[in-house]
Amino acid sequence: MSISVETFFLDTAAEGTLQARIQQMVAQGILKGRFRPGERLPSSRRMATHLGVSRITVTLAYTELVADDYLTSRGRSGYYVSENAPEPPAFAAQRAATGTVDWTRAIGRPFTPGVNFDKPADWASYRYPFIYGQADKTLFDSTNWRLCALQALGMRDFTALTADYYDRDDPKLVDFITRQILPRRGILAHEDEVLLTMGAQNALWLSAQVLLNSRRLAAIEDPCYPALRTILTQARCQLSTVSVDADGLPPDALPDGTDVVFTTPSHQCPTAATMPIARRKALLQKAEAEDFLIVEDDYEFEMSFLKSPSPSLKSLDQNGRVIYVGSFSKSLFPGLRLGYLVGPAPFIREARALRATVLRHPPGHIQRTVAYYLSLGHYDALIRRMGRAYHERRKVLDAALKAHDLTVAGVGTYGGSAVWMKAPPGVDTALLAARLRADGVLIEPGAAFFAAEDPPRQYFRLAYSSIPVARIPTGVALIAAALKEMAGESISI
Structure with a gap:
């Protein structure tokens, strides 16, 4: 070299x-x-x-x-x-000095989140990984994905691989999304109403940047996806949190003067509540009457192994008030970072221009690989395989939770990949998570999902997307034992 x-x-x-x-x-x-x-x-x-x-x-x-x-x-x-040259010292190299700069003053706008999830990089080495959003290599179709990636590398697709689309997207992928993916959610859209993004989080960021400013009011669910709350805080808009109930976001609780509502109606994050059709229509009527927009994050709609998902909010929208966010990151694998925005052409035009100033477009090779994977039928086969596996895991998980009399605070009515749990009074689930790690069990404490400075600490999320079905009962038993032990300690105190 x-x-x-x-x-x-x-x-x-x-x-x-x-x-x-x-x-x-x-x-x-x-x-x-x-x-x-x-x-x-x-x-x-x-x-x-x-x-x-x-x-x-x-x-x-x-x-x-x-x-x-x-x-x-x-x-x-x-x-x-020389092979005989002096060897470098065994101690680590020193970090570059920060000099005399006071970085607390030099940083104009901080972006570090106040609360973040602690997902260990070696999560797969844990025996009982009840953590959300990770791919299961036993389910993923690596063979066909590799073949599609190789096909996308061929000279026939040289332009798709190497071209700078500037602000455009792969026409093959957009065509498949508009003809196959969106109609499954009851959505009909033209190509100028679709924009590919670097995952759902990027789609939410683009929406916030285009729709909001310091004078506008955004309403979000509480609890909600923590990254969304961070995005809106960084957007410097006015922010209002609305507590969800068993049916998701209650429209009547929205504050006056709301400009944009961010919601997860089909599968509320993290409670998994599903908004009934009547409430969806009420939300749309309120949006029309009070002139506000709605950003719908429709994550995990593919995981509908219990029953068919409810129609998307976007499919019920007759007045162009709903911006729809979809993603392949959960259904394929999180490292893919590929999602899409669907909305009226004027909104997509502005979002496209903003995206072009930041990252141009998602990599062409990734777009073309996904286009082949979808169009050749591999994606639908993967979804069916994942649905069957998730259904089996969910049944075993439900039985184990019932056997140990653990409190389930929320479950998806049509499927999903996680359940929302509630610990006994006095139990801090952050401490519970730390204790369980020693037993090879990973869970997600729920405090990060809440907006309050002193959030509820007895909630946690159990995901079953990445844990073998045979290990679920033992993992739940370990959780139940730790909960019983910690509940007893809180009573004695």
Whole structure:
């Protein structure tokens, strides 16, 4: 491997001759572990041109480094880092100093979320991973995905792979979404009413940026998707939280003057409540009467293994007031980061222009691969396979929860991949999660979903998308034992 000449810079503050400074520059690179044995250095001619010095100066520096066994010369092949060069120290390299900058003042707008989920990177190594939104490799169709990815790499799709679409999207994927995906939710849309995004979260961000400003009021569910609350806080709009009930968001509780409502009517996040048709129509009537817009996040509608999902809110909209958010990240795999926005053409036009200033468009190869995966029928087969597996896991989970008399606070009426749980009084589920990790059990504490500064701490979410069905009963038994133990401790206190 050759070391790029661009990695070399002379320290203008260093003392000594040019030859000595070049020697020091190369030696320090070796001692710090940046240059490794066997790697080839730039030729003396290239190094001299790059540094703006004479070639003989570089040659003399290299010769001294060979004498000190930092480098070795291989005839006409050039100079290489010696196999006998001093090894870098075993201690970790120091981080670059922040200098005298006061970053608490220098950062104009903070974006670090106040509350975030702690999902360990090695979650799959845990025996009982009841965590949400992770792919199960035993269910994923890796063979056909690989074939579609290879097909998208072919010369026939060279333009789709390499072109800069600027603000456009892959026409094959958009066509399939408009003809196949959206009609399943009762939505008819033209291509100028669809925009591909980097997942649902990116779609929500684009919606907030286009629809809101500091004078406008957004209403969100409580509890809700924590990233949405962060997005709206960063948008600097006025924000109102509305507590959900067993039927989701109650329209009558929306504050006067609302401009945009963000809701998850088919599968409320995180309670899994489903908004009845009558309430959906009431929400649309209120939106028309009070002139506000609705952003509908329709996540997990594909996981309808119990019964068919209710019609989307967008499908009931007769006045163009609903912006629809969909995603392939949950149904395919979260690392895909591919979603879509559906709305009236004027809104999509502005969202498209905003997207172009930030990331242009999702990668062309990813779009074309997904287009093939959908159009060849692999996606529908995957959804059916996942539905059967989730249904079996859900039945086992329900039986285990019932056997241990655990309190279920919310379940999806048509399916989904998680249930919303409530611990006994006095139990902090953040402490519960920490205790369960030692037993190989992962759960999601529920406090992050609530907007209050001192949120309820007895809720938690149990997902069954990534845990083998055979391990569910034992995992639930461990949760039940920890809950019983912690409830007893809270009573004794």
